[in-house]
Amino acid sequence: ADAKGESGPLAGKHILVTAGPTHEPIDPVRVIANRSSGKQGFAIARAAAAAGARVTLIAGPVSLPTPPGVGRIDVETAVQMRDAVMGALPADAAIMVAAVADWRVEVADSKLKKGKGPPALEWHANPDILAELGEHPDRPGLLVGFAAETNDVVTNAKGKLERKKADWIVANDVSGNVMGGDNNRIHLVSADGVDDWEDLPKSAVAQRLIEKIAESIA
Ligand code: CTP
Ligand code: CA
Numbered sequence: 001a002d003a004k005g006e007s008g009p010l011a012g013k014h015i016l017v018t019a020g021p022t023h024e025p026i027d028p029v030r031v032i033a034n035r036s037s038g039k040q041g042f043a044i045a046r047a048a049a050a051a052g053a054r055v056t057l058i059a060g061p062v063s064l065p066t067p068p069g070v071g072r073i074d075v076e077t078a079v080q081m082r083d084a085v086m087g088a089l090p091a092d093a094a095i096m097v098a099a100v101a102d103w104r105v106e107v108a109d110s111k112l113k114k115g116k117g118p119p120a121l122e123w124h125a126n127p128d129i130l131a132e133l134g135e136h137p138d139r140p141g142l143l144v145g146f147a148a149e150t151n152d153v154v155t156n157a158k159g160k161l162e163r164k165k166a167d168w169i170v171a172n173d174v175s176g177n178v179m180g181g182d183n184n185r186i187h188l189v190s191a192d193g194v195d196d197w198e199d200l201p202k203s204a205v206a207q208r209l210i211e212k213i214a215e216s217i218a
Contacts, residue, residue, distance in 0.1 A: 008052025009214035015053040016091040016140065017045045018098035018129065020060035022078045026121065027108040031076075038062030040146075040172075040184060041097030043206035045070045048095075051210050056088045056212050060098055078104065078126035081188040085100050085129055086136075093142040094216050095209070096130045134165030142217050144209075148174045167191075170209065188212075 004014075019041020023031040038059060045057040046067030055070045066072045073088070075081045078100045083157055085094070106122035130145045145166040149156045150173075157171035171187040184205050188195040197208065 006052055008050065009062075009218065010051040010053035010210070012218060013053045013092040014027040014090070015045075015048045015055050015090055016085065016094040017041055017046065017048065017055060018058045018060075018081060018085060018096050018100075019093075020064075021099050021102045022060045022081055022126075023076050024078065024101045024104040024126075025076075025107045026105055027110065027112045029111055030175070032101060032103075032105065033061075034101065035162060036060070036062075036099035038064050039182070040205065041095075042067060043202045044095055044097060044209060047203075048213075049209040051069040051214060053092075056091070058084045058088065058098075069186045070111075077101075078129070082127045082129045082132065086132070089136070089138040089140070091140045093144065093213055094140040094143045095146075095213075096133070096134055097146045098129075099148070100129060101126055128164065130166060131164040142213060144213070145169045148172045150175045154187050154189060154194055157187065161189055161191075163194060170205075 004035045020038035021034045021035050022034040025031050042064050045055050049055045049069035057070050057072045059072055059074050073084045075084050103123045104126050112119050133143055143166045145164055146159050147157045147169050148169060152175050153171050155171040161169045169189045171189055173185040183199055183201055186197040186205055
């Protein structure tokens with residue numbers, strides 16, 4: 001279904017992409033969610049497949065069609081996403097675009113009832129999937145994180161680059177109102193420095209990132 005088939009710049013490469021939010025259940029009918037649309041991650045998976053890569057897209061709950069030529073695994077929670085990512089290794093590159101919930105709560109077996117009053121939720125930290133990949137014996141050759149930041153965009157991204165042992169952080173300035181929108185303002189942060197991109201549609205961000213990845217892992 002994809003134009004370049006097995007002859008593009010990423011032919012023979014396995015690319016792992018996470019996308020969308022995670023949902024963390026509270027009880028059988030309720031979840032804790034976030035506003036990630038999955039659009040940027042899906043655009044990256046599409047561009048990678050069009051460049052000839054074998055693509056594994058691990059997606060949280062989103063309402064988006066699977067891009068042509070992409071192998072998709074649907075998950076709900078951060079723990080499920082972590083297990084799916086680790087199960088999909090090895091990969092030549094991993095691009096972690098998902099907005100993974102930082103915490104989950106102890107799940108009630110039955111529906112919490114209003115009459116009992118506001119529940120006291122017991123919180124637990126979720127696994128940091130990107131950081132686990134950074135230290136994994138099968139660490140992908142190129143490890144790319146995303147960071148949506150409202151302030152100190154580049155400083156925060158540099159901190160994440162080091163803490164998570166990533167190669168690149170694609171820092172996304174969300175000080176405007178871009179969650180769910182069609183454009184992104186990117187600062188690509190790596191050990192080599194910072195590359196500031198102009199405001200671009202998510203499809204163009206995906207295209208440019210995949211071109212850079214192809215150069216890097218060729
Ligand atoms: N990430 C991950 N697993 C998590 C949290 C984040 O894999 N449990 C990944 C994201 O997919 C992204 C990168 O780490 O590629 C940065 O996510 P972000 O939420 O910005 O970083 P945090 O370390 O969670 O910091 P904070 O939310 O406090 O800014
Ligand atoms: Ca976070």
